[in-house]
Amino acid sequence: MTSGKDPNRPSVLGGPTIILVQPQLGENIGACARAMLNCGLTELRLVKPRDGWPNEKAVAAASGADPVLDGAKLYDTTAEAVADLNVVFATTVRTRGMIQEFITPRVAATELRAHFDAGHKTGVLFGPERTGLVNDDLTLAEKLITVPLNPSFSSLNLAQAVLLIGYEWFQTGETPPDRVLHTGQTRPATKAELLNFFEHLEGDLDRTGFFTTPEKRPSMVRTLRNAIERMQMTEQEVRTFHGVIAALTGRRKGEA
Incomplete structure (x- = not known):
């Protein structure tokens, strides 16, 4: 050749x-x-x-x-x-x-x-x-x-x-794509934004005792992350979910 x-x-x-x-x-x-x-x-x-x-x-x-x-x-x-x-x-x-x-x-x-x-x-x-x-x-x-x-x-x-x-x-590159992700006024979340969200979510789950079996925590975390990754969240959606978690944990503290 x-x-x-x-x-x-x-x-x-x-x-x-x-x-x-x-x-x-x-x-x-x-x-x-x-x-x-x-x-x-x-x-x-x-x-x-x-x-x-x-x-x-x-x-x-x-x-x-x-x-x-x-x-x-x-x-x-x-x-x-x-x-x-x-x-x-x-x-x-x-x-x-x-x-x-x-x-x-x-x-x-x-x-x-x-x-x-x-x-x-x-x-x-x-x-x-x-x-x-x-x-x-x-x-x-x-x-x-x-x-x-x-x-x-x-x-x-x-x-x-x-x-x-x-x-x-x-x-x-020879033909136009059939599928385009429309994100409106926002954009797909970066991996850094998603990882920050994962840390927020997993930290609150730790504090609430969600991971009752320590040895199962890594596999449960991977399951959660895989599920969230499949959602292909936008930057706006990530910020919204941060707010949801903050509201839930705040309400729980207020009820205690």
Whole structure:
């Protein structure tokens, strides 16, 4: 296959941010950057890459996708990496028994395009090569992307997964989306706003004794967060729910 580089042809850039969580090899990061630029994606975020950053092996594997690597941003936690985003999808091979909406890359790309065209900041999470994303990271996403492949051999390497999502994204640019999220005078809540709301809700639930069995608290918190993420709340709705919780806890204190 030829190099595919033609400086005389216009670039088609822009799209969801790609977030690699604890990637293990610099070569894999570079291959992901190459796959991203193939599909016009340029925003790369890295959460605690195992072999450090910057990484010379990533540059070699990127095969010229240096703009993606040069602009990559480094984060300590997944929550920090998605804090400013309005819409986040995550990739996973297994359903893990989670109560969550699972969609294909094609459906995900169509929905991401609708959000992107509406001016919302979007992102897609990819987990470590061997283990994938942990459940706490998956709860940061509204929806989970699974790739329908041979059930007996469905594993992909990291760059393959990024390329599949990126390709479907790129194809959506050829036709207008069928679905657009209308948010009126407000906007979709950022992940930072949602995480702040989760802390408010979970803190009050702790104080009222809702979590009666300590060892079950993590799974109950994930269930609550998954349910709320599926709502795709706006910034105004988050503020309203803050007020609802404050009113309920205030009334309870007044009655005591």
